[in-house]
Amino acid sequence: DAMVIQNPRYQVTQFGKPVTLSCSQTLNHNVMYWYQQKSSQAPKLLFHYYDKDFNNEADTPDNFQSRRPNTSFCFLDIRSPGLGDAAMYLCATSRVMRQPQHFGDGTRLSIL
């Protein structure tokens, strides 16, 4: 009965090779978020979608993009991963912005 599902759990890619992480939800929530979390740090919000409305954080690198083709799915695209992009990437959802967020298990991205 997983509600926010992230695939894959572990992803390895090569320096500069595009990679896509996926997130799906069964909660029918309006908002989907992508966070980057490095070791022993708090999550850092990259962007969020409120329905189809995309909201990018000011300090999110241009290298990071997102797509939300429908309510259930959201993708994180990293166009040219650098070594500094190795991290855990967390997807979260909430019904509306003021409601608590529900997180997936995360995808741990490694860069070779």
Add this chain to the structure above:
Amino acid sequence: AQTVTQSQPEMSVQEAETVTLSCTYDTSESDYYLFWYKQPPSRQMILVIRQEAYKQQNATENRFSVNFQKAAKSFSLKISDSQLGDAAMYFCAYRSHNAGNNRKLIWGLGTSLAVNP
């Protein structure tokens, strides 16, 4: 801008004992939400407890309770009867109630809690 401070990077507690994790925050707003999230090693981030600033009563969820002191801008988490499964990183977070882009979560740096058998 709002900030959240967790002054205890690491804490430990004996199994079955009580532990309190501290969190302070800075804001000029009067209406907001405060959260404690738990992140076990290599596992999912989950919501432990939520407090709405306009409510004076402290939130409780089973063995978890908060001491919300609005004037002091303090939001501590008390874990009673600690269990081995409580070992995790605990994050305190703030969110504005106001409309607009300020609705993102503002996170503290986290407190790593160890539970000793």
